[in-house]
Amino acid sequence: MAPPPSTVVSPVTAVLLRILTFVFLLVSLVILITNTVTLYLSIDSIDEITKLHFKDVYAYRYMVASIVTGIAYTLLQTVFNIFQVSMGKRVGGVGLYQFDCYGDKVMSYILATGASAGFGATIDLKSAFSLGAADKFFNKAIVASTLLLLGFLSTAISSVFSSLALPKRD
Template sequence: MADSSPSRSTVSKNALLLLRVLTVVFLLIALILIAIASVTDDTGTKIKFSDFYTYRYMISTIIIGFVYNLLQMGFSIFTVVSGNRVLSGDGGYLFDFFGDKIISYLLISGSAAGFGLTVELSRGSPSNSFTDKASASASLLLIGFMFTAIASTFTSFALPKKTDN
């Protein structure tokens, strides 16, 4: 009787594509939330994310992670549909692995920075829509990090096995 179950590489290619799609979705929502976050203080001054270097850093990490994962999502779709890799050879696997590592570290640093500033801004004052949106954005960025870190694990499995002579 023939085995009709999908091959292990097909499952991992589909899982990697799913991780890329989820990362893009969560980063897009995080980007929208931090971009629309604003509040008017007691003096009538409108405060927005661009008034804080930390939130500008956070939005930069979101954009860089979004663009990278969008590119990788395109590569994954091509691989799933055609069965061939866009970047063939050892260089393609290394690009995937190190790219995922670097981007995941960037995403976690943006999330940590966003959480840190949000906690400091909330200290001593009641929660407001600005800090709530910033906190939600940092949370979604953290989830995006987790998906990229998991994708990094999948890409590490695909690294070519080499033996030293």
């Protein structure tokens, strides 16, 4: 009879999932912080030039904060996982399995809220300000939010694996 399937994935799969998360978050961050648009407005016959940047939208500031936290956490976990693959054992012992489990849980919530704050603000701001130039700015923000959502999904998958790994090491 074949042995029962293990519920914990191999360390190589875990590393690949972390690298995938890292790539999603990094590309999302680059798109978000390089996203600018210059608007030429005419209010009460006075021409105004306004430059929009991610800092001008509170939701995008929160997105950047959540992505930076996510990148730092994912890098740390990638180092731990690469150590595990090369040394054949988990660094830090049982305590680190608990760190994985709760860390992944909290981090996936942070990334989920970052992505949905981005979508929430962008979709409604885009429909409120139907200007051609601003549209491009908001479309790029949607792309960044989608990549952050993908980063959340891969972290959520890591979270399921680390939850399943916890009782096996307790």
